Structure formats: structure tokens, C-alpha cells
Amino acid sequence: EIQLQESGPGLVKPSQSLSLTCSVTGYTITSGYDWSWIRKFPGNKMEWMGYISNSGSTNYNPSLKIRISITRDTSKNQFFLQLNSVTTEDTATYYCARMGIKGFAYWGQGTLVTVSS
Amino acid sequence: DVVMTQTPVSLSVSLGGQVSISCRSSQSLVHNNGNTYLSWYLQKPGQSPQLLIYKVSNRFSGISDRFSGSGSGTDFTLKISRVEPDDLGVYYCGQGTQYPWTFGGGTKLELK
Numbered sequence: 001e002i003q004l005q006e007s008g009p010g011l012v013k014p015s016q017s018l019s020l021t022c023s024v025t026g027y028t029i030t031s032g033y034d035w036s037w038i039r040k041f042p043g044n045k046m047e048w049m050g051y052i053s054n055s056g057s058t059n060y061n062p063s064l065k066i067r068i069s070i071t072r073d074t075s076k077n078q079f080f081l082q083l084n085s086v087t088t089e090d091t092a093t094y095y096c097a098r099m100g101i102k103g104f105a106y107w108g109q110g111t112l113v114t115v116s117s
Numbered sequence: 118d119v120v121m122t123q124t125p126v127s128l129s130v131s132l133g134g135q136v137s138i139s140c141r142s143s144q145s146l147v148h149n150n151g152n153t154y155l156s157w158y159l160q161k162p163g164q165s166p167q168l169l170i171y172k173v174s175n176r177f178s179g180i181s182d183r184f185s186g187s188g189s190g191t192d193f194t195l196k197i198s199r200v201e202p203d204d205l206g207v208y209y210c211g212q213g214t215q216y217p218w219t220f221g222g223g224t225k226l227e228l229k
Binding site: 095105 | 164213222225
């Protein structure tokens with residue numbers, strides 16, 4: 001059974017970088033699919049942030065393009081999110097998810113990141 | 118970006134009742150390959166979102182046939198029949214036809 005699990009700091013200071021890890025079990029991230037980061041803001045709005053494909057290519061939401069980087073460590077079956085120059089508006093619950101032609105079929109449990117000094 | 122507009126924002130239902138949620142996109146969701154990548158998700162309280170319906174009308178593995186999706190082009194509907202307590206939460210539509218992928222604002226389903 002495929003499982004995804006986010007991890008990382010729950011509190012980040014403004015202007016610093018947010019870094020999260022998604023650990024995947026039950027499926028090898030190089031075998032197929034795209035591996036995404038999605039965030040949900042307070043108040044229900046959801047935003048797809050970007051993905052890294054099984055081949056290692058990336059695609060980012062243009063709204064974040066200058067601040068975001070998604071990378072991976074295939075030896076650990078993990079992929080990562082880095083979001084630079086965060087502000088309080090980046091406070092959200094961050095999810096990693098597997099994307100295929102059926103949509104986002106598998107999600108992590110989510111991790112709340114608060115941006116505050 | 119494709120804007121996804123869901124209505125209503127909230128919905129009250131009696132157990133055993135039926136509800137419909139509408140999702141409209143600002144552009145056609147028909148992909149160049151002929152598929153329409155419109156999905157529906159449910160986020161139950163305290164849980165991560167789960168996929169219910171993909172490509173407009175296909176139920177994901179393990180999803181009850183009480184959930185049905187329909188629509189085409191820019192107008193889509195999710196119907197839930199014989200509502201059960203486990204159906205409560207926030208429903209989202211999402212499109213995967215055009216980057217960046219986008220979601221509707223959510224519809225909260227509550228008990229009457």
C-alpha cells in the first residue's frame with residue numbers, strides 16, 4: 001500500500017526558507033507518476049505548487065516559480081519542497097501527493113507550517 | 118489560470134438525503150487528447166483530501182456508488198445520494214487539463 005508522509009519544521013520566520021520532506025513507501029518514485037506539493041490555506045483555498053516527475057523533471061505553478069524548488073533523493077525514495085522568502089501568507093497546511101491521470105489519488109497526512117516571527 | 122467556481126459554499130443535508138454540488142470552470146476542460154480531467158475530492162475533518170471521482174464520472178477505487186459525477190466542457194456536478202455521516206466534510210473539484218492545476222474553493226457539507 002502506498003503511503004506518503006510529510007515532515008519538516010512547523011514554524012518558519014518571515015524571509016527565511018521553508019523546507020519539507022515527503023517520504024514515500026509502497027511505491028518507488030522513479031517508477032511512474034508525478035509527485036506534487038499542494039497547500040491548503042486557512043479558509044479552504046487549495047493551491048497546487050508543483051511536481052517532480054518520475055524522470056526528475058519539474059513543473060511549477062507560475063505564481064511560485066521564482067521561490068520554489070522541488071528535488072528528490074531516489075536512494076531514500078523521498079522528494080523535497082523548498083520555498084524561499086516566505087511571508088505570513090505562506091502559512092498553510094502542506095501536502096505531498098501522487099498525481100496521475102486519475103488525479104491526486106494518494107496524499108500525505110499534511111503538515112501545518114506557520115510563518116511567524 | 119483556469120478558475121474553478123464551486124457552488125454552493127455550504128450545504129445542509131439530512132441523513133439519507135441527496136445533494137448536488139456544482140463546479141464551473143472558466144475554460145473548457147477538454148484536453149487536446151479528448152479527455153476531460155475533472156476530479157472531485159472530499160476532505161473529512163482532521164484528514165487529508167481523498168479522491169472520489171476522476172475524469173468527470175469515474176469512481177476511484179473503493180468509492181461508493183452513492184457518489185456520481187457528470188458534466189462536460191465547463192459545467193460539472195457531483196451528486197451524493199443517501200447521505201451518510203461519513204460523507205460530511207469539504208468537497209473540492211479540481212482540474213488537471215491545463216497547467217497550473219487548480220481547485221475550486223470548496224463546498225462544506227453539514228448535517229441539517
